[in-house]
Amino acid sequence: MAKAKHKANQHKAMRPTWEGHLRLSLVTCPVALYTATERTADVHFNMINPKTNNRIRMQTVDAGTGKPVDRSELVKGFAVAKNKYVLFDNDELEAVKLESTRVVDIEAFVDASTIDHIYWDEPYYLAPAGKTGVEAYAVIRAAMAKQSKVALGRLVLHQREHVCALEPRDSGILLTTLRTHDEIRATDEVFDRNLPKPDPRMLQIAEKIIEQQEAKFDPTEFKDRYEDALRDLIARKSKGEKLVTSEVPEEEDKVVDLMEALKRSLEGGGGPSRDKADRFLEAQARKAKPKAKARKR
Numbered sequence: 001m002a003k004a005k006h007k008a009n010q011h012k013a014m015r016p017t018w019e020g021h022l023r024l025s026l027v028t029c030p031v032a033l034y035t036a037t038e039r040t041a042d043v044h045f046n047m048i049n050p051k052t053n054n055r056i057r058m059q060t061v062d063a064g065t066g067k068p069v070d071r072s073e074l075v076k077g078f079a080v081a082k083n084k085y086v087l088f089d090n091d092e093l094e095a096v097k098l099e100s101t102r103v104v105d106i107e108a109f110v111d112a113s114t115i116d117h118i119y120w121d122e123p124y125y126l127a128p129a130g131k132t133g134v135e136a137y138a139v140i141r142a143a144m145a146k147q148s149k150v151a152l153g154r155l156v157l158h159q160r161e162h163v164c165a166l167e168p169r170d171s172g173i174l175l176t177t178l179r180t181h182d183e184i185r186a187t188d189e190v191f192d193r194n195l196p197k198p199d200p201r202m203l204q205i206a207e208k209i210i211e212q213q214e215a216k217f218d219p220t221e222f223k224d225r226y227e228d229a230l231r232d233l234i235a236r237k238s239k240g241e242k243l244v245t246s247e248v249p250e251e252e253d254k255v256v257d258l259m260e261a262l263k264r265s266l267e268g269g270g271g272p273s274r275d276k277a278d279r280f281l282e283a284q285a286r287k288a289k290p291k292a293k294a295r296k297r
Helices: 002-013 090-095 134-147 200-212 226-240 258-266 275-296
Strands: 017-025 027-035 076-081 083-088 103-110 120-128 148-158 160-169 174-179
Touching: 017 134, 017 148, 027 134, 027 200, 083 090, 103 134, 103 160, 134 160, 134 174, 148 174, 200 258
Parallel strands: 017 103
Antiparallel strands: 017 027, 027 120, 076 083, 103 148, 120 174, 148 160, 160 174
């Protein structure tokens, strides 16, 4: 009961990032957008002068003269060449800002599988704003769920227009902003297309290792170990505990032979025995031989 009350109070305390309307053709309902992730739990450090224990205030300094400049005197500039900038005042930038229509207009419905993972960006919860239009919200959500479709629309957020995807999630709608095609780098900028052809025997062992390690994704198993270590360090330090730097463990000798590394991995990462891997390869070879004879006939 107490937990439920706490959650209700927490929900009331959440402030929407955006408020407006969701529209499907002639059906409209008021909605509010909430961030679906939070970074408030992150550890943030301040820069401190250890001699005075006072925080350090950062100054804006002219790179040419070295003299401090008041932030109120600054304007924005765009670099067009080295040390050459086109300057803009606030009025000029305000003139090109997109006015928020305060409407998420659904333009199309697609299968989620047709949207490449690389395009998914920031997730938000889109919830009804007030009691008015809740029925329309429920109808839109239920129709998407029944058809197993993702809605595509546009949203003006922070003066920028975003393409977004809407999909049913629990009793609400998850809205995720999508990256544009121009934001995605071509893979050939990074990947070498001339990869060597894998050795069939090595490939068989690698596939077997994948089968052994097959599991269901459970996000609760993944923690930010660095963040946890920082919090532990802060707690110990605040209690006055004397901290001693632990010795860095020596790295194990790297296995240069790829086949040897694969065989050891199939064993579970370790022992010198190759029996299991060798037996597996022999079994695979025996399976392949009858097929080869069948082709000759």
